[in-house]
Amino acid sequence: MTLTSGHTDTAQAGSGRTDLQQFEEADVLDVDFYSFQQQLTSEEQRSVAAIREFLDREVRPYADDLWEKAQSPRHLIPGFAELGLFGASWPETRQFENSAVYRAWVALEISRADPSTATFIGVHSGLAMNAIGVGGSAEQREEWMRPMARGEVIGAFGLTEPGHGSDTAKGLETTATRRTVDDGAGGSRDEWVLNGSKRWIGNAVFADIVVIWARDTADDQVKGFIVRQPAVGFTATKIERKQSLRGVENADIVLEDVVVPESDRLANINSFRDVAIILRLTRAEVAWQAIGVAVGAYEAALAYAKERQQFGKPIASFQLVQEKLANSLSNITASIALCMRVSEMQDLGIQKDHHSAMAKAFATARMREVVGWCREIMGGNGIQLDHGVARYFADAEAVYTFEGTYDMNTLIVGRSITGIAAFV
Template identity: 60%
Template sequence: MPVVGDFYDFSSILSEQERSHLAALREYLEREVRPIVTEHWVNATFPRELVRGLADAGATGFAWPETRRFENSAVFRGFITIELGRIDASVATYIGVQNGLVMGTLGVCGSEAQRAEWLPKLNSGEVVGAFGLTEPLSGSDSAQGLRTTAKREGDHWVLNGRKRWIGNATISDVTIIWAKDADDGNVKGFIVPNDTPGFTATKIENKQSLRIVQNADITLENVRVPHELKLEHANSFRDTAKVLRLTRAEVAWGAVANAIGAYEVALAYAKAREQFGKPIAGHQLVQDLLTKSLGNITASLAMCVRVSQMLDEGTQRDEHSALAKAYATARMREAVAWCRELFGGNGIVSEYDVVRFFADAEALYSYEGTREMNTLIVGRAITGHAAFV
């Protein structure tokens, strides 16, 4: 049975095995995750006990031969994000970092030996990972403005610098650190165990979006990393961009998932809440809010499905994932606002859930490339002119 927000039943294009796996994952999420997420969101804590459970339930690893359980499509992997994000955007973001950014980096940029060592450990939850690209003074301009440095000294690299907004960093065992080679100026990637001397991760407090995600400031002070932990195929920002091309499309799926989560709780509330002698679901203006939200969800989901099909076909380009991310997050922002509006005053109380989706939308709208930056990526592709500076 498709999720409530999949109005056109896009999931029907999946194989029977893929649909069966999604149903089992949904059952786990409804039983183990939904009952506890609001408390963790309010307290800004991460339920570390779910790491192995999420892995066992099959939320990770499907893109890589080393961890793949069965042949699957990129559309199926997008629907895994739907199942996660309709429960909670923070849980989906945790998996997005673990499965997309960290395992994605190993899958795209790691050597055969690095893939064989790390991908199974990350897939099982034995190791939790983080992805260190963004810096205090470098976000949208990471391609040129990266300030963290790496200096080769014999069979080690010495890393110095700072990172910011690094998801999972206070609960992770290893962090992928992107740094500029002090000798050739190219961006390179490193697998850095968090217990390496000179590595410090400090939780960012007082977030009002994605509160369950443990974002951190990272300081690197003469962190010595063995050469074998330098990612073999991460030798320029073009290699970093290969990872981001994949995960940017995942964020578009995450935006749809967040909107679906808000829509589902709004629809249930509308059917249960009575005013003027009948459920508010029977009032025209409430139906208008629900229909507009569903329209945004359906249009965005159609775009995500096609972008993922292009990934399977080998035709997806940066501008395709950029347009999906920019469009889906903007439409999500509208939809969650309409869903929150439907609740009236109850919509700002955490026990009614919709406020989580409303607040979390702001982070999804901004991370993995702002709407403006993704617009410029698309704009360059369709006009032939770069307008970044």
């Protein structure tokens, strides 16, 4: 089997697109200032609208409470699955033919409602499912992809380590050692023994499977393994006292002689270059999540500014408040424009690492500015959950950092520009 992204989308310029009149009548976000959603088909627009309605009803009203309690929205998994939020890009699990642009808008919508929920879904669908979709054999995809799409099996993705984040490609310390053992029936079987530790692994405390990345002690190459839960020697401990993305249950993982059969090694992962294919797909989606964070903060600040009275009139009438709102919308619009093209390039099959890296670095930097301005608009009330911006303000820091820091993504772009790697 040839290793590919597994995505079968094709660009059909103009095919199935809504005309402007249909688009103007559609249920779209006011923040879509330049009407970017015109690029979605009618079916895609209807799906986005249905997802938004569900999120506004089932997620947004309760997101602050889950954030404060540091709990993931596990009770909504059946609803997420019914909406097709898991595995939307894969032929065997998507509910209808769709584009990367559509999936990007879905990522924006989820993050707009709650960045923690977006991360929870992103870990399961974007990372764990994509790991199996990209790196798994036909048999592995058949075993796992549909149950994961239905929400019957929840996945996690174990790459980052306590001592290695940005330098994971070369510094990964978790090891995998292959051995042959007696099968007890006169034959033998191959299995792997995993040892090491992981950190910041979302969903790991309750996941049914965890994709663990480890360095093969024989050839020093990174391999992927599906670790079924519970597993002897596998311990996941929830990380407490977080102040960002509290609704994501991250864990420290310790692996002590964890045995994985050869049948659960991802068959098409032979080096970190293969892992990078997965990260390229998800990094662009995280850029869209950053836009969603900015949109959520902007909408809350705009509503507040129209209602909050100072000096006998709404603060939305003040020039400096309008400047912050205009600058926020400009950042959001510029980020959408950049990320739209990256998603279109994914549909065309021409997206490269540096394209995803630029999108992630740019969108998260602009997001950080937006949440800062929106918190300023609210004054002291901006630090309280009840007023709608504080959660986005805090969560932005994690989104700015994960899936490659701003610095690392900037250097990926710099390497593309100059042809010189400047990582160390």
